[in-house]
Amino acid sequence: MTSPNVLGDSVAAIKAEILTLEDTRYDAVVGGDFELFAGLCHPDLTYSHSDGSRDTVESYLRKCRDKFYVYHRIDHPVIDVLVHGDVVVVVGEMNAAITANGTNKELANNSIAVWIRHEGAWKLLAYQPTPRR
Structure with missing residues (x-):
């Protein structure tokens, strides 16, 4: 079940x-626009990785800027978008070609992204990928 948020925005x-914000955040990391990505994130972001490690927004951005993570390609089909007030959960996939700490990897993950309304804007609060293979 989904419901409109406190501002009365329609679920649609x-x-x-x-969905536009999801496209923007993935495009930002592939394109190396980490300032744009940072602007989409809640200050308390918990960003999990498919290897089980976690980052804060600051530590994740530092790794991206230092090229620990380099994203070459990401596709992210969405299965469902669950709207409950000022919380939205995006259920889907994150399939990518990346370099992580110098190692090229192909990722095939199921994923959940949690967005919340914060100071009048939607912000990414949590991200969790789970490997499919």
């Missing part, structure tokens, strides 16, 4: 906005 409008 919220889903459309979140």
Whole structure:
């Protein structure tokens, strides 16, 4: 079940906005626009990785800027967008070609992204990928 948020936005409008933000955040890391990515994140972001490690927004951005993580390609099919007030959960996949700490990898993950309304804007609060293979 989904419900509009406290601002009265329609579920369809919220889903459309979140899907655009999902595209923007993935495009930002592939394109190396880490300032854009940072602007989409909640200060308390917990960013999990498919190897089980976790980062804060600061530690993740530092790794990206230092080229510990280099994203070459990401596709992210969405299976469902669950809207509950000012919390949205995006259920889907994250398939990518990356370099992590100098090692090239192909990722095939299921994923969950949690967005919340924070100071009038949608912000990424949590991300969790789970390897499919």
